[in-house]
Amino acid sequence: MKIDWSDILTPMSEDTEGSLEFNNSKLYKTQENNSEASILKEDGINIKQVDDDEIATWYKKATKYEDANAQFQLAVRYERGLDGFDKNLKLAVELYKKSAEQGNSYSQNNLGVLYLNGKGVKKNSKKAIELYKKSAKQEHNIAQANLGSLYSNGDIVAEDQKEATKWFRKAANQGNISAQNHLGTRYQNGKGVAKDIKHAIKWYRKAAKQGEMYAQSNLGKKYYYGNGVLKNYKEANKWFQKSAEQGLVTAQRFLGDIHLKGQGVVKNHKEASKWFYKAAKQGDAYSQYMLFIHRDDMDIDTKEQLDWLHKSADQNFSDAQNELGEIYEDGDLVSKNYKKAFKYYHKASESDHAKAQYNLGFMYANGVGKTKNLNKGIELLKKSSSNGYEHASETLGDWYFEDENIDEAIKWFKVSAKLGSDFSQNILGEIFSNDKDVDTDYKEAIKWFLLAAEQDNSQAQLSAGEMYNSGQGVLKDPNKAIEWISKAAEKDNLDAQFKLGHMYFQELKDPNKAIKWYIKAAENGSITAMFNVGVVNSNRGTFKEATKWYGKAADKGYAKAQYELGKIHHQKDDVKDYVKSKHWIKKAYESSDNDISKKAEEFWNKHELWNY
Numbered sequence: 001m002k003i004d005w006s007d008i009l010t011p012m013s014e015d016t017e018g019s020l021e022f023n024n025s026k027l028y029k030t031q032e033n034n035s036e037a038s039i040l041k042e043d044g045i046n047i048k049q050v051d052d053d054e055i056a057t058w059y060k061k062a063t064k065y066e067d068a069n070a071q072f073q074l075a076v077r078y079e080r081g082l083d084g085f086d087k088n089l090k091l092a093v094e095l096y097k098k099s100a101e102q103g104n105s106y107s108q109n110n111l112g113v114l115y116l117n118g119k120g121v122k123k124n125s126k127k128a129i130e131l132y133k134k135s136a137k138q139e140h141n142i143a144q145a146n147l148g149s150l151y152s153n154g155d156i157v158a159e160d161q162k163e164a165t166k167w168f169r170k171a172a173n174q175g176n177i178s179a180q181n182h183l184g185t186r187y188q189n190g191k192g193v194a195k196d197i198k199h200a201i202k203w204y205r206k207a208a209k210q211g212e213m214y215a216q217s218n219l220g221k222k223y224y225y226g227n228g229v230l231k232n233y234k235e236a237n238k239w240f241q242k243s244a245e246q247g248l249v250t251a252q253r254f255l256g257d258i259h260l261k262g263q264g265v266v267k268n269h270k271e272a273s274k275w276f277y278k279a280a281k282q283g284d285a286y287s288q289y290m291l292f293i294h295r296d297d298m299d300i301d302t303k304e305q306l307d308w309l310h311k312s313a314d315q316n317f318s319d320a321q322n323e324l325g326e327i328y329e330d331g332d333l334v335s336k337n338y339k340k341a342f343k344y345y346h347k348a349s350e351s352d353h354a355k356a357q358y359n360l361g362f363m364y365a366n367g368v369g370k371t372k373n374l375n376k377g378i379e380l381l382k383k384s385s386s387n388g389y390e391h392a393s394e395t396l397g398d399w400y401f402e403d404e405n406i407d408e409a410i411k412w413f414k415v416s417a418k419l420g421s422d423f424s425q426n427i428l429g430e431i432f433s434n435d436k437d438v439d440t441d442y443k444e445a446i447k448w449f450l451l452a453a454e455q456d457n458s459q460a461q462l463s464a465g466e467m468y469n470s471g472q473g474v475l476k477d478p479n480k481a482i483e484w485i486s487k488a489a490e491k492d493n494l495d496a497q498f499k500l501g502h503m504y505f506q507e508l509k510d511p512n513k514a515i516k517w518y519i520k521a522a523e524n525g526s527i528t529a530m531f532n533v534g535v536v537n538s539n540r541g542t543f544k545e546a547t548k549w550y551g552k553a554a555d556k557g558y559a560k561a562q563y564e565l566g567k568i569h570h571q572k573d574d575v576k577d578y579v580k581s582k583h584w585i586k587k588a589y590e591s592s593d594n595d596i597s598k599k600a601e602e603f604w605n606k607h608e609l610w611n612y
Contacts, residue, residue, distance in 0.1 A: 055083065062095065071099035072107045079110075079120070089120030100131065108135035109143040116156070125156045136167065144171035145179040152192070161192030172203060180207035181215040197228035208239060216243035217251045224254065224263075233264025244275060252279035253287050260294060273298035280308060285317035292323065302333060313344065321348035322356040329359070329368070338369025349380065354389035357381070361392070365399075385412070390419035397424060406437045417448065425452035426460040433463070433472070442473030453484060461488035462496040469503070478507070489517060497521035498529050511536050527553050531561045538564070543574040554584060559591035563600055570607060578612040585609055 058074050061067035075095035081087035093114060099107035112131035115124045129150065135143030148167035151160045165186055171179035184203035187196045201222055207215030220239035223232045237258055243251035252275045259265055259272035272294070279287035291300060292309040300308075309327075312320035325344035328337045342363060348356030357380045363370055365377025378399075384392035393416035400409035410431060416424035429449035432441045446467050452460030465484035468477045482503065488496030498521040505514035515536050521529035534550035537543070547568055553561030566585035569577045586609075588600035604610070 062098075066098065066102065068099040068102040068104035068107065071095045071102075072104050072110075075099065075107065075110070079114075089114075093120040100134075103134075103138070105135040105138040105140035105143065108132070108138075109140055109146065112143065112146070129157060136170070139170070139174065141171040141174040141176040141179065144168075144174075145176055145182070148179065148182065161186075163192075165192035172206075175210075177207040177210045177212035177215065180204075180210075181212050181218065184215065184218060197222075201228050208242070211242075211246075213243040213246040213248045213251070216240070216246075217248055217254075220251065220254065233258065235264075237264045244278070247278075247282070249279045249282050249284045249287075252276075252282075253284055256287060256290060260290075260297075269294070269297040273300075280311075283311075283315070285312040285315040285320065288312035288315075289317055289320045289323070292320070306333060313347070316347070316351065318348040318351040318353035318356065321345075321351075322353050322359065325356060325359055329363075338363070342369055349383075352383075352387055354384045354387035354392065357384035357387065358389050358392045358395070362395070385415055388419060390416045390421040390424070392416075393419065394421050394424050397427065401427075404437070406431070406435070410438075417451070420455070422452040422455040422457040422460065425449070425455070426457050426463070429460060429463055433467075442467065444473075446473035453487070456487075456491070458488040458491040458493040458496060461485065461491075462493055462499065465496070466499070489520070492520075492524060494521050494524040494526055497524065498526055498532075501529065501532060505532070505536060511540060522549070522552070527556050527558045527561075530556075531558055531564075534561065534564065538568065543568060543572045547575050554587070557591070559588050559593035559596040562591065563588035563596050563603075566600070567603065570603075570609075578609070581607075582609040582612045 055074075058067075058070040061070035062074050072095070075092045077083050077085040078088045078095065079092035093111070096107045096111040096114070100111050108131045112128040112135065114120050115131065116128035117123070129147075132143045132147050132150070136147050144167045148164045148171065150156050151164035151167065153159070165183070168179045168183045168186065172183045180203045184200045184207070185191070186193050187200035187203065189195065201219065204215045204219040204222070208219045216239045220236045220243065221227070222229050223236035223239065225231065229235075237255070240251040240254045240258065244255050256272045256276035256279065257263075259268045259275065261267065265271075273291065276287040276290050276298075280291055288308040289312040291298065292305045292312070295305040309320050309324060313324050321344045325341045325348065327333055327341075328344065329341035330336070342360070345356045345360040345363065349360050361377040361380030361384060362368070363377075364373045364380060366372065378396065381392045381396050385396065393412045397409045397411075397413035397416060400406075400412060410428065413424040413428050413431075417428055425448045429445045429447075429452065431438055431445075432448065433445035434440070446464060449460045449464040449467065453464045461484045465481045465486075465488065467473055468484065469481035470476070482500070485496050485500050485503070489500045497517050501514045501517035501521060504510045504517065515533060518529045518533045518536065522533055530549050530553040534546045534548075534553065537546035537549060547565060550561045550565040550568065554565045562584045566581045566583075566588060569575055569584065570581035585600050585604050589597050589604060591597055591600075
């Protein structure tokens with residue numbers, strides 16, 4: 001028969017900083033992981049299934065001989081309705097009292113619990129504490145732990161963290177695994193004792209090895225983050241696994257993440273979903289959210305995905321609320337519904353969710369699903385920015401820039417840039433290098449360009465390279481110029497590819513490298529680059545290749561290419577063709593480029609191309 005000792009043998013509770021694990025969710029409730037066997041083993045009580053003869057013996061001892069232990073055993077069964085006994089709190093209290101008066105530490109502790117909770121007796125905190133102390137002085141470790149909890153919380157007695165630590169230590173030294181875990185948290189937080197991570201780990205390990213799931217989770221976190229021990233995902237996984245198998249939500253959540261990311265284990269979405277499911281079914285909002293976010297990897301159908309997301313949002317998990325807002329705003333997976341989008345953004349914004357504040361502000365500012373309210377939109381974007389969302393300050397900078405309020409734009413671009421936005425860093429570089437409404441400051445410009453360039457912003461890399469090439473804001477350095485422009489060119493930045501081709505051709509006199517980069521720019525659609533490939537080939541005397549590239553640019557209406565193609569077909573033996581010459585010179589003449597048109601006319605007349 002399963003015995004629920006949750007209100008009889010009571011472990012402790014403790015507040016904490018950070019994300020430590022405790023073995024209770026409510027004061028004076030037994031830790032969810034401890035079975036009746038493990039709890040009573042701590043107290044030295046045998047919980048084997050009893051038979052009628054044994055019960056009869058207890059009755060005889062309890063009544064005739066006033067045996068304190070027999071009275072305790074009967075009291076437990078009357079309190080909980082065990083072994084065929086009907087629940088009878090009044091009789092249980094009577095038996096606990098008789099046993100406690102004889103000095104039975106188990107009865108003293110359990111009677112203290114009943115007084116503290118007002119079960120079977122009138123609630124009396126003073127009496128409860130008196131009974132706990134009597135039991136604790138007899139080295140009853142759970143009573144000691146309960147006293148530690150009372151002094152730690154300060155609800156019933158004056159808060160005294162040193163006194164709390166004293167009682168937790170007494171219980172822990174007797175092997176009480178709950179107290180060992182709590183003592184670990186006290187060393188970690190410096191609560192009632194000097195902060196000492198090594199000592200915290202020592203106590204976590206003691207409890208974890210004995211199966212205390214909260215201590216196992218706490219120890220797992222130490223290895224996961226490398227706090228007080230060398231980071232070791234495999235060791236973290238081992239302890240999280242032990243804890244998760246006992247049902248601890250936090251450990252299940254960590255295992256989900258570990259398998260999702262492949263930390264210390266082979267990445268396994270199926271295993272990740274298994275643990276997220278376990279935690280989600282226990283109501284863990286984060287795990288519910290993760291089942292939605294990684295739905296494709298975990299092969300979850302649309303209805304179930306949305307059910308999990310709604311469950312998470314209903315628990316005020318702001319990431320889930322914002323996600324739902326975006327789904328309803330975009331009409332992704334559901335019908336577009338601005339009213340619901342607004343509702344979920346608003347809920348998440350109240351929790352200071354930076355992205356939701358940005359999304360809500362954008363709706364207000366643009367009148368999406370609401371009456372337009374630019375001031376409200378700006379207010380929300382400012383809140384979003386102050387909460388660290390770089391796109392909010394980036395957008396504010398854009399808005400003020402478009403409104404030609406350059407000082408305010410610079411202010412917000414700087415906020416975003418300092419949060420790491422390479423977009424804003426690059427914009428600041430452009431403003432300080434060439435904006436007509438701002439005094440040119442090349443040193444300030446190169447500072448921002450380099451920050452963005454280091455984040456692989458190709459436009460900033462090109463600009464930084466150009467400034468090194470011209471010596472604006474920095475000492476001229478052609479090597480650094482090539483280095484930065486090459487980085488941008490390798491990212492398929494067309495302007496950088498063209499610039500690099502130009503530098504190799506005009507400045508560094510390296511036609512082979514010039515050709516390479518001009519061709520890349522040409523392949524990305526640059527007509528001028530096509531023309532320049534023709535120029536380089538013409539200069540090298542490879543006229544067939546030159547006509548090919550001139551032809552590509554000429555076909556796209558580039559007047560210079562049409563004129564050069566006309567000339568080369570008239571003058572160069574390798575590609576001489578007067579009919580083609582006539583065709584392209586005529587095209588050049590008909591172009592809107594006046595200078596080229598005039599040259600084409602002169603060439604036409606000089607060589608009497610009307611004859612062909």
